[in-house]
Amino acid sequence: MRKVRLGLHNGTGELAPRVYSSGKTQEDAISEILEAFESSDIVFFKGVVGSGKSVVGIRTALEFGRGIVSMPTKVLSDQYAQAYEREKFFVKCNGSRASLGVIKGRRNFPCLHLQERGWEGSAASRSIPCRRPLRKSEGERRLDALRECRHWGFLFPMSYDREISGTEKLPYTGISGEWMVCLRGGCPYWRQFAAYANSDVVIVNFAKWMAEIQIGRIPRVPITVVDEADEWLDSLALKAVISDKYIERLLGAVKGKPGLEEVHVELEESWKGALDGRLDPLDFAELFVSILEELDETGDDIFWKIRSVLEHREVAECERRENSILFLIPDPESVLRRLFERLNCKWLLMSATMQSGEVMREVFGIDPAVVEGETKFPGLLIQRTVGLETVVNHESWSERSFRQNYWRCLEEIMRRSAKPSFIPVHAFKYLPEEMRTKLEGDLADVIKLGDTMISTKMDRGADLKGMKSVIILKFPFPEMEDPLLKGMRK
Known part of the structure; x- marks a missing residue:
């Protein structure tokens, strides 16, 4: 079994690995995980709350050269950043400091385009050039809209390379091909995506991660680490509701916008048709996700769940209610299998609890190797x-x-x-x-x-x-x- 060095430092020097109640250390656990990966593509690392699983996850990703760590909420991703970018840091095998990039939602960033016009607002505003609905009837593309902002950034397929000049371009390989992070100015929201090209470990919450997978622009990496994996696995039995309230919010986003009258009418009429049975709910779902993607409303669960429903139309179930439509995929195995195919990497699942071996095999269709960390609750x-x-x-x-x-x-x-x-x-x-x-x-x-x-x-x-x-x-x-x-x- 290969010996691994934890390589975690703070301001005073290298930190010793945590010793579990069994006598095993974090370094021993990482070595066991790496050995398990020699015969399995999926490893489940089980350890109680507060026992340093995040350290094991990041170090394991670094041992593969690069990786993505996903967790349920941005609060946890902020904790990762606070702990391992500012308070502590990892050193790679070559002696250099590891780079961790945390991807956050739009509401966490100011919009410079709005600020220089004297308006308050975050990067979540639906009226800004990188989000506003496009005037497609006039042939407008997102690249055209972006030129209204001198601070713009965006992620484009490499096929746009010749059309874009005067910007910083950071190429990277995504799961659906070659992409580039284009940065014209200092927009903090888009600058964080430089992590896709430059960071050793990218940290992102579940909803954003799943949306980026659906779009196809998440970086291709040799390993994906999923924290709180039991919760994530359960979420793959998809259940999503499109409601009147959500549709009203979307209609408000496009109402009165020049060139978007047709979009407003189509969305409103299609929703009525989906509710009263004149339109197949899955056909409405296609229109729904296309509008969400155009508005970059991809950070919530609703986007990736409905898009996944469309990917699994053959097993999807739809139920019309009075003011909403329920979409179900009761078989998480098919969703998980598609994810494995698209990401084509090793998987380290981590949690304090895990489903039984029978549930793993019969419900999710996986049989992961299991490595135990700390088994005794610390308190x-x-x-x-x-x-x-x-x-x-x-x-x-x-x-x-x-x-x-x-x-x-x-x-x-x-x-x-x-x-x-x-x-x-x-x-x-x-x-x-x-x-x-x-x-x-x-x-x-x-x-x-x-x-x-x-x-x-x-x-x-x-x-x-x-x-x-x-x-x-x-x-x-x-x-x-x-x-x-x-x-x-x-």
Whole structure:
């Protein structure tokens, strides 16, 4: 078994690898993973929360020369960047410092195009040149629209090379061919994509990663590392809903824009047809994803899920509801198989928990080699109640008195909980009105109310550093129509 050096440093020197309760070290675990890859394309690294799996994942990627690390939320990707770009850093085998690039969503960056015009706004604005709908009836292309901004950047296939001049071009190989990062100015959102060409390890959240795979521009690398892999695997039993509310938002994005009258009419009429049965929902889905891609609305789960549904039309299921359409792919094996084919690399899956071997084989169609890290929980987990908890169902929740009692119970739990505490919010309705109003008006993934952190986008509270308690608003029974359960029953 090849001996591996961890190569993790801080400001004072090289750090010693963590020693697990079994006597194994992080370096030993990496060596075992590399050995397992000699006979398997998929390895599952199992280790409890807080045991340094991220270090093992990044070092393993560096041993392959280059890799991508994906995780559920941008909060976790920010933690990776904070820990391994600023506080600590990795040294490669040649002695140079490893480069980690974190890809974030548009809302995390200001728009220089708007700023120089005296307007406030982020790179998520739908009116800016790199996002606004194109006037296709006039033959306008994205490259034409970009020239309205002197700070522009974009990712183009190499076939555009001769048409683009006066820009910095960073070529790289993506999973669908040759691409280039084109940077005309200093736009911080597009400059981060230089990591596709230059970084040793690219770090990205699940939704953005899956969208980039669908578009085909994610870099081709020899290994992909998936953190919280059990959650990711479950998400491959696709379930996506297109609702009236979402369509209204899209219609608002194109309404009144010059040259986009036809797009507005087509989207509105097609949606009505999809709801009343005049149009196949899958045909509507094709129009839907084309508009999302044109507006660069690819950072949310809805884009990659609907696009995946279209890739698996032969097994997709659609259900019309009063104001929405539900799309299902109850078979995650077909989705996973397509991902393996497109990325064509080694896979390191990491999590504190993993599905059983039977589920891995029969539901997901994989049989990964398993390497264990730390198996002993690093601390004491105490389950507590306050004695006021009760069963929540639809009938009881409809009564105002029941909701008031529920919220009084929540307030008592928050008062007694060890601080700082974390509340993962599964639905806004479980929050008192004042908390709900604040959370609905805040775009951040996590907001703070005193010593309590609240999020609608994270259900992995134990991964938040320093949290002393996690408050569960509702412990749900499984939804019997969940696509994963339907797939398992089949």
